[in-house]
Amino acid sequence: MEPQFLPAAIAAHAPALLVMIPLILSAPAAMITSGRVAWGMTVLGIGSALVLALEIFLATRAEGAVLSYAMGGWEPPLGIEFRIDALNAALLLLLGSTGLLTVLFAGPSVADEISRQKRSLFYSAFLICFAGLSGVASTGDAFNLFVFLEISSIATYAIIAMGWSKDRQALTASFNYLVMGTIGATFFVIGVGFIYMTTGTLNMADMGRAIADLNGNRAVEVGFAFILVGIGLKAALFPLHQWLPNAYAYAPNFVTTFLATTATKVAFYVIIRFSYDVFSIGTGFVTNAMIWVITPLAIAGMLVASTQALFQNNVRRLFAYSSVAQVGYMMLGLGMATSLGLSAGMLHLINHAMMKGALFMALGAFALSYGIRRIEDFKGLGQVMPVTSAAFTIGALSLVGVPFTVGFISKFYLIQAALDAGWWWAVAAILISSVIAVFYVYRILVAIWVTPLDEARKTSPKRVPLAIAVPLAVLAGANLVFGVWAEPIVDMARAAADAAIAAGVNP
């Protein structure tokens, strides 16, 4: 690849290094005893991943550019290939940037929630999780994708369970996620097995070519169904989302912030990759799956999960249900099976990371200062923690889709895409779901700003550390800046969608 700003020797191996640096750093991070040093190493690891992701992003910016990296020098399709185009380059950039912001936030948050002896092990598991997610986002080999998926998932189960010191329910939440996640991953392997049996290849681009030549084969179609269900579980596609609310509600604050901004997004990317590239979206079979399976589930998710969010008192669980609803918006874009729809879905994927990042990070700051998580406890917080509350409010307004926030931009494009496809009922569903979002956000905002302050909270709070204040401000600011100056994000989403569709037409 053409080096952009890094030295050529590093740039040439950027796709491999992006995964390897966090993975290798996880070993020494587990061995040292100081949590602070382990945190430093994590920041270093994720920071370098961000730099490499930026390099890759710039290298794949040209239209139709595909970066192929032969792992270990074994040429694809026999060897394992890392294949990056505008679609996964955007995802890697998102992973790196939100990853770095949440890791900065992790320092004080983890120090508060996790016992001293466990901190370095925690960071080690997190690095493995990050490496796994970047691996899923960059690999071009279907079985390799499964391995990376499980690497990240197993590490995720561990770091979710670490929330048990604050609330023991983290353990059962993590166990349920483990059972569901493993079934999902195994379904994915069954699906890949069916496709491998029929096409004789594991390279995803090669599979795409072979499947296009087959012209409809029942075994391959069954494989697609298995993959859709398996990854749908990981992506929390309604009604396969049962693991998510408790996992998000009881995991350490940092883990929730990271998962909400990245994990389901990566699974969503895998669905795009398989339905648009490995299976071509033009074929009647895949289009039918999108319109008759994905779209109804997406709309059901938007409405049902938003309604469930209304009845939650635990704020983190409330936003977890809202996340399921937001996955519905992304899936709706995907389900339209048009270029406009897919780019609206990608746009919402990026924007949702910004809103939920800001929201969960602000919740983390509240938890750090007062150790609270129920709506009743938020009474009058706006008076004692005005800046954090303001950042939270920006995230919440963005979630609803108020103009001049990113949430408005993604809903605008989503509605435009739905109208373009002639789906007025999808527009109605988006609007209804947004109105429900107004209600659940309203409850919290009223508690924060309007209700008088609790006597118990009159004592001035712990100052929010800089490591939380800065990333929170960046995320909240991004919600506003990209809400007004939307071109860069919209262009990125459009390029990603075009790359996905182009790769499907001529793999």
Next chain:
Amino acid sequence: MLEILGDRFTFAVILVLMMVGLYAVIATGNLVKRMVGLSIFQTSVFLLYIATAKVTGGGPAIFDYSDLAAGTIPPDAVYANPLPHVLILTAIVVGVATLAMGLALVVRIREVYGTIEDDELSEIDHDDELKRGV
């Protein structure tokens, strides 16, 4: 029907194992038994891969050097496809890691809750939430 069963006996066995595993995951309330079910389910998928790789009469893909004059495999050679075997070796490692992680969680759940029965756990969780007023 019987003919199909005779021809595809391996697949019938795999299917039965798969259903037994999934059923155990869903039906039992005991967390350890749930992990056992999960392992059976995964193992059935391993068998699925291996069954497709095996060719009647085929051995491992190892050839006598004297046959490999031009560096090619003799055209009439019959051998099992090694790739699925390698894949499944990896999948077994993943499965073991998942099992270890799951059992570690079960041990911790037993320590913290004093039970590993799902219905009792949900009851305790529910009581916890009521106590905290969540």
